[in-house]
Amino acid sequence: MNELNIHIRASRKTDFNDILLVQSQAFGHNKEAQLTADLLHDNTAEPVLSLLAFDQQKAIGHILFTRVYINAMTTNQPLMHILAPLAVIPEYQNQGIGGALIQEGLNKLSQMGSELVFVLGHMEYYPKWGFIPDAKKMGYSAPYPIPDEFANAWMVQPLNAKEFTVEKGQVVCANTLNKPEYWRE
Numbered sequence: 001m002n003e004l005n006i007h008i009r010a011s012r013k014t015d016f017n018d019i020l021l022v023q024s025q026a027f028g029h030n031k032e033a034q035l036t037a038d039l040l041h042d043n044t045a046e047p048v049l050s051l052l053a054f055d056q057q058k059a060i061g062h063i064l065f066t067r068v069y070i071n072a073m074t075t076n077q078p079l080m081h082i083l084a085p086l087a088v089i090p091e092y093q094n095q096g097i098g099g100a101l102i103q104e105g106l107n108k109l110s111q112m113g114s115e116l117v118f119v120l121g122h123m124e125y126y127p128k129w130g131f132i133p134d135a136k137k138m139g140y141s142a143p144y145p146i147p148d149e150f151a152n153a154w155m156v157q158p159l160n161a162k163e164f165t166v167e168k169g170q171v172v173c174a175n176t177l178n179k180p181e182y183w184r185e
């Protein structure tokens with residue numbers, strides 16, 4: 001990672017403004033920052049995993065994983081998550097920080113006992129970290145239909161079991177993320 005000295009840690013309540021700044025700078029608009037703020041206040045998203053990357057004291061990257069269910073938000077379901085959103089501020093992009101946040105996130109989720117992680121994202125990017133394209137083909141449809149040409153952008157990976165032992169069905173996200181506006185390209 002060149003001469004950068006990056007460290008990653010779980011975010012704290014006092015990091016809230018830094019998180020929103022990273023998200024809005026990375027995307028160049030506020031939609032994902034607002035989504036992040038809403039998810040961090042959404043009980044149905046818990047347990048969340050929110051990680052911040054720092055260069056010295058400067059927050060430069062953020063990743064958020066929130067709870068998902070299959071078919072309905074019922075108790076006694078295995079722990080499962082979705083990755084959204086991921087952000088690295090422009091001057092730090094393409095230096096491995098996004099990848100480091102994903103890897104650290106997957107390690108931490110695995111320790112928490114999460115069984116499956118979903119993502120809707122770039123088809124060339126996420127498979128580098130173990131995500132398998134076309135989760136629907138594996139039996140896990142998205143909260144809203146994904147057009148065929150983007151089927152590979154809806155991805156999943158098993159964490160603890162090395163296979164798909166979790167009941168198949170439709171993924172249900174936290175209330176905030178379970179809105180159609182987040183599922184249209």
Ligand SMILES: CC(C)(COP(=O)(O)OP(=O)(O)OC[C@H]1O[C@@H](n2cnc3c(N)ncnc32)[C@H](O)[C@@H]1OP(=O)(O)O)[C@@H](O)C(=O)NCCC(=O)NCCS
Pocket residue numbers: 026027085086087088089092093094095096097098099100120121122124125
């Ligand atoms: C996408 C993003 C999180 C990647 O983080 P990063 O730290 O720049 O990425 P890394 O350095 O870990 O990985 C770099 C690799 O990802 C690729 N990559 C970077 N941005 C990409 C994008 N938007 N789409 C596809 N691939 C991308 C690079 O080409 C590079 O590939 P290589 O390793 O084959 O050369 C970051 O660029 C970002 O915040 N972008 C704006 C917000 C965004 O699009 N977030 C993703 C939402 S799904």
